[in-house]
Amino acid sequence: MANREKPGKSTEDVKRELANARKNRVQRITFTGGEPTIRKDIVEIVSYAHELGFEEIFIITNGRMLFYKELARKLSDAGLTHILFSLHAPEARIHDYLTRSPGSFEQTVQGIRNAVGVGNAVGVGNIIVENNTVITRKNYKSLPKLAELLIKLGVDFYEFILVNPITINSYFRGRFEEFVPRISEIHKYVHRALDIGKEKNIWCTAEGIPFCYMQGYEKNATELYMAPQRSILGPGGRYVADVNKSRRECGKIKAETCSRCRYYLLCEGIWGHYAEHYGMAEFKPVAGRYLRSSDIARGGRHA
Template sequence: MRLVHHPILCNYYVTYRCNAKCGFCDIWERPSPYVTYEQVEQNLKSLKKLGVKVIDFTGGEPLLHRDIDRFVHLAKELGFITTLTTNTLLYPKYAEKLKGNVDMLHFSLDTADQAKHDEMRGVACYDHVMQSIQIAQSLDERPDILMTVFEENIGDIETLYQQVCLPNNLVLILNPAFDYNEVETGQQLSPKSLDILKKWGKKKNIYINGGFLKLRKEGGNQTTNPICKAASTTIVISPENELILPCYHLGQQSFPIEGKLEEIYQSQEAQKLIALEGRLPECQGCTINCYMQPSFAVNVNKYFWSALPSTLKYNRMKGTWKALL
């Protein structure tokens, strides 16, 4: 049973540029412009009319955009829930300007081992995360620690949790790594590792979406009976100010927005692509977290019920549940 029939999330790529070189991501290799304030303002107003609730300002590294503080401020003024993930290299520069305008601020940190984290990210950023935690707390901000989990670092959850998250009363988000297109992230998480993540999800200040774990154990999205609702739940806007369908990671087609986001999204051509969500050959076995999370939220099925406890737990911890009503 479908609960929501309109998009609820916008993944807004303000730039593909990044000042890190993570081995599990290829976005930093792509040339990219920066979105303009005028484009963001116009598109946010259209997104509001389309029913979107959450704006995820993403990249690349979103803090590379000199107007990122203006974007999150505008989104909050318009009543959106805002999210932003950063490697923190530039957070000290923007911390004061971002204060109070990012509901879900995520600091990427994959282990409490400085050398290992810096190697995984391709740049020395561990010390910046530690510094950024202190700066954020001095501003009464409460960032989350976002850990991308692989087979090679799943054993590091304990020290990261005990040494960084609990002492600072921060939520630890466990984000299982996924492959996409030609980007391989190494050995996929084993059933044993998925069970380990499930156990961690029961602990205080830890979030792991139970639907992610169930989907992976069952082989990912199945094109014959797709769970993925990426295109109908999530609007993806590129730095070129284009609507990308059915999702960023497949990017089958891009539509120049030119001030007509609502019209383009509702057009017959776009709706035909939206109808193919989860059914394309490339969709078989997909487990991409950023599309599955909203997919689980709009359809009452076994994944909805698997995701619900962890989703409620996180929104209770962050105080954002009322804004979702």
């Protein structure tokens, strides 16, 4: 919805795309960006999406504008069902460094507090509050403490996503090893952070970590829940018929030895840029018959 490099769409343009999506039987709409909450018409747009009958209405946000509690209430009253925050560390020093925005930690934390438990006037229940954390070399050791903070704040779900080397912005580009950790270094911290969620009955997942490093945590692998041939209708009517196929064709690779791994059919592999820098020696095939998603007990909202 918002983009630093392109002018934002008009209210009418957005409404036109929403109406077109409903005509195509789209049930779930996500407003992302850029930063959608800086739009002056965001409440109006969410309200219109609700009027059109979307079953799930998401906003993906850095959470800073939700520092203002009135916005959280207005969005809830307009019919927002889910809000996905981006808190990347349990302390300002790390989070603000990664966002390059001093003060953003306090604003995002307060934004989460404001969104948790806010009521609404349209009868869809409280907003479901979620959080995505990008795993980097700067924050991976603090993931367990972050999990504790997120639970204390009252989120309904949290996810850890390994930083995608392809999308690293110009500020960090050229500093690959400074920001992209080895998966063999981070997996124990990720596991502990997932354990903390399990202990408190909070659903949590991790994305971008090959299944050979998710043994015992298979049902917490985000990729397990990406349904085959899931389709999306993007901005401007851009249709993606198979999201999973698109992800695999967008730079992910597997080693030859991966074909001997029991997780071969489930695992997407790793980003090619990662292999270029670190190689693939740390990934060892796990013996056993090929597993399919139906072989793994699902958890959380998918149970």
